[in-house]
Amino acid sequence: MKIKISGLELGTNELEFTGKVEELGLDAPFYGNFKLNITFEKSHHQLLATINLQVNASFECDRCIAEFNSQRDINFTLLYLFDEESRETDDPDVNYLSREADKIDISTEIYDYAYLDIPFKILCKEECKGLCPKCGADLNQGDCGCPKEEFNPLWSDLEKLRDELENEE
Ligand SMILES: [Zn+2]
Ligand SMILES: [Zn+2]
Known part of the structure; x- marks a missing residue:
């Protein structure tokens, strides 16, 4: 130019x-x-x-x-x-x-x-939920129904913590 x-x-x-x-x-x-x-x-x-x-x-x-x-x-x-x-x-x-x-x-x-100017991480929107790692469904379209516990280590950690807390009471 x-x-x-x-x-x-x-x-x-x-x-x-x-x-x-x-x-x-x-x-x-x-x-x-x-x-x-x-x-x-x-x-x-x-x-x-x-x-x-x-x-x-x-x-x-x-x-x-x-x-x-x-x-x-x-x-x-x-x-x-x-x-x-x-x-x-x-x-x-x-x-x-x-x-x-x-x-x-x-x-x-x-x-x-x-x-x-092209972002390093390209997201359609900041809060994009991505694809279900199990069935591949677009989670922005709604919940696919797959159990989340199996593939979300953070989730299972939280559940373990909750169980422990419940056992203490
Ligand atoms: Zn997206
Ligand atoms: Zn799924």
């Missing part, structure tokens, strides 16, 4: 782009259209880009394996320091930009931040 910056004025500039995720170099789990908002704050010495990317993702829940869609709202900032020559820095979010540069390429940053 190359952004033309030659026409930016000093101060705040707001740009909006839309298109298909493929144009950003994104593929699964991302799909469909994206909306990209960039606010540029330009001064004589630097260009600060505050970026918001809205994109859809299709996930499979780690617990119940249901497929679900998730609207991702991804925010990051990039800082470009004007210099005679463009060169690399240690911080991936800080770049040097030649004063003559007329565009910036944010493809790598978009790609990295988009995939970083």
